[in-house]
Amino acid sequence: MNFDFSDDQKMLKEQVRKFLADKCPMKVVRRVLDGDETHAAEVWAGMAELGLMGTAIPEAYGGTGLGPLELCVIAEELGRACAPVPFSSSVYLVTEAIKRWGSEAQKKAWLPRLADGSAIGTLATSEGPQAPTPKSVRVSFADGKLNGIKVPVADGEAATVAVVLVNSGGTGARSLSLALVDLTNGGVARTRVATVDPARKHAQITFSDAKAELLGGKGKGVQLLNELYDGAAVLFAFEQIGGAEAAMWMGRDYALQRQAFGRVIGSYQAIKHKLADVYVKTELARSNAYYGAMMYAEGGADLPIAAAAARVAATDAYDFAAQENIQTHGGIGFTWEADTQFHYRRSRLLALAIGGPTAWKEKLVTRLERKNAA
Amino acid sequence: MDFNDTPEEAAFRQQVRTWLDANATRKSDDKTSIRARVDDPELLKKAKVWQDKKAQAGYARITWPKEYGGLGGTPIQQVIYSQEEANYLVPLGFFDIGLGMCIPTLMAYCGPEVLGRYVKPALHGEEVWCQLFSEPAAGSDVAGIRTRAERDGDGWVINGQKVWTSGAHYSDYGIIITRTDPGVPKHQGLTMFYIDMKSPGVEARPIKQISGAANFNEVFFTNVRVPDSQRVGEVGQGWKVALTTLMNERLAVGTPAGGVDVDELLELARDTELEDGPAIRNASVRGKIAEWYVQSQGLKYTKFRTLTSLSKGQQPGPESSIAKIVAAPKMQDLGAFAMELMGQAGIMTRDVPGAGAFQQQWMFGAGFRIAGGTDEILRNIVAERVLGLPQDIRVDKDVAFNELGKK
Numbered sequence: 196m197n198f199d200f201s202d203d204q205k206m207l208k209e210q211v212r213k214f215l216a217d218k219c220p221m222k223v224v225r226r227v228l229d230g231d232e233t234h235a236a237e238v239w240a241g242m243a244e245l246g247l248m249g250t251a252i253p254e255a256y257g258g259t260g261l262g263p264l265e266l267c268v269i270a271e272e273l274g275r276a277c278a279p280v281p282f283s284s285s286v287y288l289v290t291e292a293i294k295r296w297g298s299e300a301q302k303k304a305w306l307p308r309l310a311d312g313s314a315i316g317t318l319a320t321s322e323g324p325q326a327p328t329p330k331s332v333r334v335s336f337a338d339g340k341l342n343g344i345k346v347p348v349a350d351g352e353a354a355t356v357a358v359v360l361v362n363s364g365g366t367g368a369r370s371l372s373l374a375l376v377d378l379t380n381g382g383v384a385r386t387r388v389a390t391v392d393p394a395r396k397h398a399q400i401t402f403s404d405a406k407a408e409l410l411g412g413k414g415k416g417v418q419l420l421n422e423l424y425d426g427a428a429v430l431f432a433f434e435q436i437g438g439a440e441a442a443m444w445m446g447r448d449y450a451l452q453r454q455a456f457g458r459v460i461g462s463y464q465a466i467k468h469k470l471a472d473v474y475v476k477t478e479l480a481r482s483n484a485y486y487g488a489m490m491y492a493e494g495g496a497d498l499p500i501a502a503a504a505a506r507v508a509a510t511d512a513y514d515f516a517a518q519e520n521i522q523t524h525g526g527i528g529f530t531w532e533a534d535t536q537f538h539y540r541r542s543r544l545l546a547l548a549i550g551g552p553t554a555w556k557e558k559l560v561t562r563l564e565r566k567n568a569a
Numbered sequence: 570m571d572f573n574d575t576p577e578e579a580a581f582r583q584q585v586r587t588w589l590d591a592n593a594t595r596k597s598d599d600k601t602s603i604r605a606r607v608d609d610p611e612l613l614k615k616a617k618v619w620q621d622k623k624a625q626a627g628y629a630r631i632t633w634p635k636e637y638g639g640l641g642g643t644p645i646q647q648v649i650y651s652q653e654e655a656n657y658l659v660p661l662g663f664f665d666i667g668l669g670m671c672i673p674t675l676m677a678y679c680g681p682e683v684l685g686r687y688v689k690p691a692l693h694g695e696e697v698w699c700q701l702f703s704e705p706a707a708g709s710d711v712a713g714i715r716t717r718a719e720r721d722g723d724g725w726v727i728n729g730q731k732v733w734t735s736g737a738h739y740s741d742y743g744i745i746i747t748r749t750d751p752g753v754p755k756h757q758g759l760t761m762f763y764i765d766m767k768s769p770g771v772e773a774r775p776i777k778q779i780s781g782a783a784n785f786n787e788v789f790f791t792n793v794r795v796p797d798s799q800r801v802g803e804v805g806q807g808w809k810v811a812l813t814t815l816m817n818e819r820l821a822v823g824t825p826a827g828g829v830d831v832d833e834l835l836e837l838a839r840d841t842e843l844e845d846g847p848a849i850r851n852a853s854v855r856g857k858i859a860e861w862y863v864q865s866q867g868l869k870y871t872k873f874r875t876l877t878s879l880s881k882g883q884q885p886g887p888e889s890s891i892a893k894i895v896a897a898p899k900m901q902d903l904g905a906f907a908m909e910l911m912g913q914a915g916i917m918t919r920d921v922p923g924a925g926a927f928q929q930q931w932m933f934g935a936g937f938r939i940a941g942g943t944d945e946i947l948r949n950i951v952a953e954r955v956l957g958l959p960q961d962i963r964v965d966k967d968v969a970f971n972e973l974g975k976k
């Protein structure tokens with residue numbers, strides 16, 4: 196039984212944690228949240244120096260040739276720091292998509308630049324307040340040209356390359372495909388959209404005859420996106436767990452210091468038990484995420500179930516931790532001045548990023564049914 | 570990351586399997602047999618026979634040293650054995666309190682004569698032990714017990730009452746916490762003994778539980794004489810001794826095996842028609858299944874994390890403290906929900922899907938949330954030991970026990 200990360204992976208985690216504690220304290224999150232910048236460029240540059248973006252990219256394409264387990268430990272630390280950087284968009288999603296389904300030319304064009312952070316990727320699926328389905332996706336791909344509007348697109352302003360869910364003609368699930376777009380070419384207009392978490396800026400992108408190429412074959416959009424999301428769900432889970440733990444300790448520290456009715460609030464059971472419940476949920480999530488990580492790393496047949504379980508548990512843990520952290524803080528927790536807001540905002544952002552918990556529960560049960568029937 | 574055994578672990582697993590194959594029957598998939606097995610009046614007798622077999626092979630307590638009849642093995646070997654044994658139809662559960670809590674407490678505090686006399690018969694299932702801690706006025710706050718032990722010549726005389734004592738009616742011995750000095754604050758005036766349950770003046774009366782079964786008892790002590798040689802630990806140090814027992818209890822209490830879980834619920838949902846079609850097609854049913862699945866898996870893999878630490882010879886982290894907090898309410902909720910799926914017939918306990926297993930789970934869940942530390946006490950423990958939050962305020966801390974409640 197070796198259900199743990201290796202010593203090297205733990206060392207990497209420690210290294211990333213120290214780097215972020217040093218270069219990305221909460222005041223940097225606040226700066227991005229309050230300001231105009233699309234992300235914390237100096238943090239991103241430092242991460243590039245550490246080679247973090249190229250973690251799972253083969254050496255032949257400029258990466259360090261490690262794998263999903265290393266990404267998991269990085270993700271957890273980014274979550275702990277609420278890091279205002281486009282790592283999930285660029286690494287969990289776009290890098291993975293190009294790695295898996297890109298042509299040799301596409302890989303050569305993008306992977307080295309994604310690895311060194313000079314290119315930033317984003318995945319654009321949403322077209323407003325509904326699930327992107329064959330019925331609702333309007334952004335069209337024809338004759339190498341993309342037209343239509345995606346909103347919101349995570350890190351859409353900072354991104355140089357996008358993987359876009361498009362309608363490529365035909366009917367039903369087969370009408371959707373993934374397309375790869377160089378966002379620095381013409382025909383791409385971006386405007387910032389207001390969101391609950393301005394520490395990760397989101398954009399509306401309007402494509403007007405933007406040049407694009409299909410990624411991974413015509414009509415496979417639904418299937419590929421599902422596959423992509425399974426791996427990403429594990430990484431998002433680790434990011435959520437890092438955030439949940441940070442929120443838990445923030446609440447605990449405050450509970451040890453704030454007094455009410457003549458004693459610290461951490462001595463009241465309503466607070467103690469609440470924080471104990473946060474701990475329980477976080478540990479349940481961590482254990483599920485470990486299994487997800489193991490399945491992701493070994494390409495196990497159980498990945499779809501493991502990933503969904505990790506996603507459901509981690510979303511629950513982070514949502515709960517972030518909201519109860521504010522509750523533990525009382526009035527100050529509801530102010531712009533307090534750091535509690537960062538986790539509250541980020542927890543919702545991450546919860547909805549690749550499909551919300553209700554959708555993932557549905558996926559989980561569908562997959563369990565399939566497995567039990569087999 | 571992998572679940573693989575090391576070569577030594579694999580060899581041990583193989584050895585265990587070979588032995589189990591030769592000595593026990595593999596579990597059938599037949600769910601109804603669980604019920605028949607639990608209701609078997611010969612269960613204790615059968616359990617004793619099985620325990621003796623195990624002890625002879627050295628598997629009864631794998632981590633105990635050989636001199637006590639163990640295997641001198643590692644915790645991970647104990648786990649491997651338990652994992653394998655779980656695949657066979659064997660009667661378990663009668664010796665957990667004795668071997669998991671009472672005997673380890675004796676081992677920590679008693680000399681070679683005592684251990685030479687009691688360890689082996691307990692290990693072989695010849696003598697069953699019980700834990701006489703809770704009283705009518707003291708459960709969570711077990712340091713508040715009132716059963717008195719008073720000096721009488723070179724021995725002691727015990728008077729008082731215990732309650733909720735699992736298995737007292739078939740136990741041969743028990744460890745009992747008593748108050749020897751009511752004139753000092755409650756934690757300081759306690760002393761632990763072990764006691765022969767057949768001593769004159771001991772009377773165990775089974776209490777019928779909510780489930781209809783009677784596994785626990787109230788036990789009365791009337792002028793029960795106990796020689797000083799049966800004292801466990803120093804006079805006045807009973808609380809320290811009790812903590813040893815309770816620590817072992819927390820390690821021993823896990824999810825009771827053999828219950829129904831998400832797989833069974835999924836099967837039930839597939840086979841059950843609601844007003845608008847099969848239950849499994851109902852979105853809120855699916856949501857619940859997903860949530861409980863995630864809890865079950867979370868507990869399973871939390872255990873694997875603990876095992877990994879053990880396997881590396883490290884101290885397990887605090888994560889194992891979440892097990893009962895999650896498992897007990899889930900048992901109750903999942904049972905209740907399955908009953909709901911059955912419609913009004915969900916109240917029936919025999920001719921329903923699962924032959925009453927869900928109904929039983931719902932019943933036992935209520936007790937499991939209390940036994941071995943309530944939900945609330947366990948949350949306090951997590952908050953205090955894991956998160957470092959302060960202990961509850963204790964108004965009785967510095968007050969002599971016999972002055973409590975007088976103001």
Ligand SMILES: Cc1cc2nc3c(=O)[nH]c(=O)nc-3n(C[C@H](O)[C@H](O)[C@H](O)COP(=O)(O)OP(=O)(O)OC[C@H]3O[C@@H](n4cnc5c(N)ncnc54)[C@H](O)[C@@H]3O)c2cc1C
Pocket residue numbers: 464699700701702703704705706707708709710732733734735736785936937939940941942943944945946949961
């Ligand atoms: C099936 C079963 C088997 C058992 N077997 C044994 C046995 O073999 N030997 C033995 O000695 N005992 C046994 N017990 C007893 C068990 O340990 C106690 O019932 C348990 O510790 C709770 O104590 P109590 O019943 O006195 O409840 P109380 O302590 O009176 O608790 C009542 C309620 O108050 C809450 N409460 C109490 N203190 C606090 C606090 N500080 N903060 C917040 N809430 C609090 C509890 O959580 C509970 O909800 C068994 C119990 C059951 C149900």
